Amino acid sequence: MKRARFTEEQIIAVLKEHEAGATTADLARKHGVSEATIYNWKAKFGGMEASEAKRLKSLEEENAKLKKLLAEQMLDAAALRELLFKKMVGPAAKRAAVAHLKAMMGLSERRACMIVDADRRMIRYRSRRAADTELRARLRDLAHERRRFGYRRLFILLRREGEPSGLNRIHRIYREEGLTVRKRRARRKAMGCRAPIPVEAKPNARWSLDFVHDQFANGRRFRIIVDDVTKECLGAIPDTSISGRRVARELTTVVARRGKPGLIVSDNGTELTCNAMLAWCKETGIDWHFIAPGKPMQNGFVESFNGRMRDELLNETLFFGLDDARAKLAAWVADYNGERPHSSLQYLTPAAYAASLTATGARLRNPDQLCRSPVASTAPQGVHPPETLTAAG
Incomplete structure (x- = not known):
């Protein structure tokens, strides 16, 4: 002034x-x-x-x-x-x-x-970080190819390709690119107590079996039978009708290829409680466990597998006939067993995890190595998977 x-x-x-x-x-x-x-x-x-x-x-x-x-x-x-x-x-x-x-x-x-x-x-402030153009493009491509994969599985796939970035960086780019998988989760309430069925950490210790329903593009329905062990899919058979005799015939084929299981768990469907299945169990000497009616989580392994199959395959694919369904389902099963990382297996593929358990079991038969525990290889850095091998019965 x-x-x-x-x-x-x-x-x-x-x-x-x-x-x-x-x-x-x-x-x-x-x-x-x-x-x-x-x-x-x-x-x-x-x-x-x-x-x-x-x-x-x-x-x-x-x-x-x-x-x-x-x-x-x-x-x-x-x-x-x-x-x-x-x-x-x-x-x-x-x-x-x-x-x-x-x-x-x-x-x-x-x-x-x-x-x-x-x-x-x-x-x-202006960021001095180098542009992640190639990494972002590759992450988008993988996310569009595997639309139901979260950032952890995409991180495993990128790490396989030699990408040195850590999990946190992948997660940041994943969020910035808007690739988050939106999923509506149903509310679940625990009713009473559930006693889990112990599962030995070796292949063929327990198989789980169930039916999954879907339909063709023209509206005609078909059914898929799923056989699961240590997160491996051993058989997936689409057809318009699957009887008890067909189930017994398909299980005989899987047993001849894979070996006899210690236990098979399923629900109380008519195809699985018929005389043909009872006779098959008596002939093969395989124990069959039926879950309580209305308690699908007693067969939690196969229910989890069904959810992954419906989310990643059935909801994302149109089937134009049985031949088309069989071809697409076979390709997905091969990818599931050999390529898809599984979070509960320390992000190994089911086939690699089964091979590691088989190799570990062979080492355990050596008297000098009885002190070692049959565990799989460690997960990649930054990933913290569950540590239990016990099924939620």
Whole structure:
């Protein structure tokens, strides 16, 4: 603010001279001001004492400060109304809010940062991280190819291809690219107590069997029988009708190829409780365990497998006939057993995990290595899988 040449006391003294009889022209020439200035002083300070003039000036200054504060508060309120529908969480959102205030309201960066409550160094920061163009493109391709895979499985696939990035970096890029798999989960309530069936950590210890229903593109339905052991899919047979004799024939084929299981678990479907299946169990000497009616989680292994199959294959694929369904199902089963990483197997494939258990069992037959426990190889860095091999019965 420009400093005045005359104080209030000096102005009051000049006006006193004017009241004493001095002419305006003489006073203007004497003090080096114009006659208009003399008249302005008289209009403002005429009849006042020096103390009253000082008090008037202080009131004017205080009034100016209050007006400035009110204007700033109104400006802040208007700026906040501009940001009413913007979620200012995180540095990126605050940078966008500051840029919006500067562009729409003409605020300075300092004022915008005060309103948003952001550090100016954060607003001016520019990332020096190298562009992840190739990694982002490959991650998008894998996510579009495996649309129901989350970032952990995509991380395993990238690691197989030699990508050195860690899990956290893959997760960040995965979120930035908007590749999150949205899944609606049903509410489950635990009813009573469930006693789990112990499962020995070796192949053919327990098989689980169930039916899955789907339909062709023309509306005709077909059924799939699934046989599962240590997360391996040993058989998936699509057909429009599968009887008990057909189930026994398919199981005989799997047993001839794989070996006899220690236990088979299934629900109480008519195809599995018929005389043909009872006779087959008696002839082969295989124990068959039926779960309690209405308790599908007692057969949790195959229910989990059914969910993966429906999510990754059945809901994503159109079938135009039995031959088409058999070809697509066989390709998916081969991929599931040999390529798809499984989270409960320390992100190994089911085939690799079964091979590791077989090799471990062969080593355990050596008396010098009885102290070693049959465990699979460790998971990649950054992945923490479950550690139990006991089924939830």
